[in-house]
Amino acid sequence: MEKRFPLPPFTLETATQKVQAAEDAWNTRNPEKVSQAYTIDTEWRNRSEFLKGRAAARQFLEGKWVKELDYKLKKELWAFTDNKIAVRFEYEWHDKAGQWYRSYGNEMWEFDADGYMQKRYASINDVAIQEEERRIK
Known part of the structure; x- marks a missing residue:
């Protein structure tokens, strides 16, 4: 299996890079691309x-x-240690009826030695918003 850089142990710079890579991948909304960042047994x-x-x-x-x-x-990077990263996040989306939401949460990530995420624990809350209240575009 090839390595997914940056690899643990993380520094401030490499943890920030890992968080940005995750944000960029999830914003593609491509399940195949996103899932490739995780271990087979994630x-x-x-x-x-x-x-x-x-x-x-x-x-x-x-x-x-x-x-x-x-x-x-x-x-946003919140904290990191050797092979673990904590992030806070928010995202916006709407349902088929047109109702917009802002979802807030925290994630705890653990990576294997090859840079793949082996554990992802996410706590998320949704708040209904008006379209004109959107902050992320």
Whole structure:
């Protein structure tokens, strides 16, 4: 398996690069591309859902972006250690009825030695907003 740079142990610079790479990938809304950043046996908690494996993550993302239309994400590095990164994030999206939301949350990430994310734990809350209240475009 090839390496996904930057690799742990993280520095401020490499942790920031990893967060930006994740933001950029998720903003493509491409489940196949995004899922490639995770180990084959990745472990996720997303809200109240528990997932195991890259294929399950890809399937989850396919459903997510069918529901969360015009999704746009911003991530911010919160903290890091050797092979772990904590981020805060917010993203905006609308449903099929046209209702806009801003979703806020925190993620805890753990990486393997090759730079793939092996654990992703996300806590997320949604707030309904008006379209004119959007901040992320």
